[in-house]
Amino acid sequence: MGSPGVINIRDVSKKYVVKDKPLEVLRGIGLTIHPGEFISVVGTSGCGKSTLLRLLVGLDADYEGDILVGGARVEGTSLDRGIVFQEHRLFPWLTIEQNVALGLESSAWTHAEKTRAVDEHLELVGLSGFKRAYPHQLSGGMAQRAAIARGLVNRPGILLLDEPFGALDALTRAKLQQELQRIWQEEQITMILVTHDVEEAVFLGDRVVVLEPRPGRIKRVVPVSAPRPRSRTDHEIKALVDEVRGYLLEA
Template identity: 45%
Template sequence: MEPYIQISRVSKYFVKRRQALWAIKDISLDIASGELITILGPSGCGKSTLLRIVAGLETADEGVVHVAGERVDGPGADRGMVHQSYTLFPWLTVRQNIEFGLKVRGVPAESRREISSQYLQRVGLEGFADHYPKELSGGMKQRVAIARAFANDPRVLLLDEPFGALDAQTKTVMQEHLLEIWERSGKTVVFVTHDIEEAVFMADRVVVMTRRPGTIREIVKVDIPRPRDYHVRFSRPLIELKEYLTQAIREESGWTAQVGVSGGGSRGTASRVDAR
């Protein structure tokens, strides 16, 4: 079956002091419809650059991306993006923020209200529809941003470290909220993170990137049943995968040799696909 997202030999460079510095190099990745993958790698490996190319916000210098068989040449309504910063309009209420994209598309007011009410309920903010962003906590703002992205009904949801600025307790709750909404929607999700436990907890597969220039080191399948709740975080399969991926990231970051960590961590339930 043809993949829903097809990333084919994508590379991107930036020019600094008249020299080309490759951010990512020769990345190929197929993503199935309805799959949730996480992209994990050391700082500066090009995770966000790759996501922005899929979003159409940046152009690849080499290679091509297809979504549902159509070449990505720029931003499109078929792809929604959620950033680490909340990117809410401060002069609009929570409901108005969620409805913004629908209004731009010309969706009638009655339908907009029905859709926004649905997502307000799904993210647990029914009582905050008329509040403004400045009146919300960080976790609540991010729930609004996620509700807005889903309300626009994109084919693909792209998330760039969406919970990176949240405290640990809020982050874990937000991860569970997002999984619940995703499981209902069946959308295809690409989720960039630097948090190894988050990468395992969320994903069907974890894509591990190398240090810059970023390419794919390996792809690890997460054979942990869904639905997942906080109990999974203490399970042996997740702990073993977290250990294995921690070792991989340490190697890519150049930390292993410095601190004398021994290799050979357990892979647990990982099914590895080398992609060098």
């Protein structure tokens, strides 16, 4: 698919009702995201990071303000917007190939086109040799690769990532961060990552959006101009990690 266009988040607020009382989760979020950007969103637990992703993907329409993609208001889910969760959510009775193909269930492509797309994206994430395997035969990192392939297989213009590496060990996490950076550069799509890991946010993002504690509001947007491919030991990266951590620690 082609680029879905600019994402405009305009004065978005969100409340839930908890025990018959309103709980404000997001307040006055405003942000413009350009096609092909990698945006990282960080904040403390409960600040509304994942709620914002739910609104962006179209899973929740009960909010104030507007979310526009290419000038059109988000109304429900769309093939233009893929999502990857912290848990891979692969179906255990399906092979990896079949799980990835689920991302094309609503596609109008021919069988041959779908087969080719699945093969291409399994190759993209380094799982070509495991297409006939089942989820229980894969490591956690490999299962997340399959989930990323499923999120990308229909070639969405936007991929939303909700702490996709949060359950992985540190070494696997670092490797998949490198892979995600490579995939983003190859696919040239917009990616929006929600994470509690400041280093991950800075390492991957073009900009880091720092949310204040609940109700989530944008405290600061930090640009990351370090050239790619990036190194965690780069002085600029380390300095920005410290800067973002400082914003999160401020009262």
